[in-house]
Amino acid sequence: MNQTDTPRFNIHTGNELTWNVKPILHEIRHALFELLDSGNTSIIDLRSIPLAPGEEETIINALGQGEVHARLDALGRSDIVETMYSGVWLITHYNENEAVVSRFIEITELPAILKSQHEDMSKALKELTQELETQDT
Numbered sequence: 685m686n687q688t689d690t691p692r693f694n695i696h697t698g699n700e701l702t703w704n705v706k707p708i709l710h711e712i713r714h715a716l717f718e719l720l721d722s723g724n725t726s727i728i729d730l731r732s733i734p735l736a737p738g739e740e741e742t743i744i745n746a747l748g749q750g751e752v753h754a755r756l757d758a759l760g761r762s763d764i765v766e767t768m769y770s771g772v773w774l775i776t777h778y779n780e781n782e783a784v785v786s787r788f789i790e791i792t793e794l795p796a797i798l799k800s801q802h803e804d805m806s807k808a809l810k811e812l813t814q815e816l817e818t819q820d821t
Contacts, residue, residue: 702734702735702736702739704733704734704735704739705735705739705742705743705746708728708730708733708743708789709743709746711728712728712747712769712772712789712791715728715791716769716771716772716791718791719771719791719792719793720771725790725791725792725793726790726791726792727788727789727790727791728788728789728790728791729786729787729788730743730787730788730789731786731787740787743789744774747767747768747769747772747774747789748767748768748769749765749766749767749768750765750766750767750768750769750770751766752764752765752766753765753766754798756797760777760778760779760780760785761777761778761782762775762776762777762778762797763775763776763778764795764797764798771791771792771793772789772790772791773789773790773791773792773795774787774788774789775787775788775789775790775795775797776788
């Protein structure tokens with residue numbers, strides 16, 4: 685095999701971009717329109733999209749941070765941040781070593797992870813009822 689027969693691979697390293705930042709921002713804009721128009725919610729899994737180093741941070745910076753920030757501690761820490769675009773949420777899940785294990789952009793009025801579960805509310809109602817009955821006696 686001579687040098688001209690050597691297969692060439694198009695591998696990019698360093699600061700080469702995948703050019704996915706702008707299409708993702710357009711997808712978010714379209715999803716926000718759909719939420720307002722029809723009530724349909726959307727989720728974008730940032731870790732399932734090929735992004736070059738720094739592009740995920742570029743997307744996060746472009747979305748900015750809004751007024752709401754919630755932290756959950758259930759099976760690891762999760763941060764839920766409303767971006768500066770109301771209805772666009774950045775949700776990041778961490779493992780026990782504080783490494784990011786997943787990151788999603790949810791386009792919704794309120795992320796599902798923040799909604800109380802029916803079973804939990806039923807249990808809370810029973811507990812509160814028992815507490816009030818105990819205090820009345």
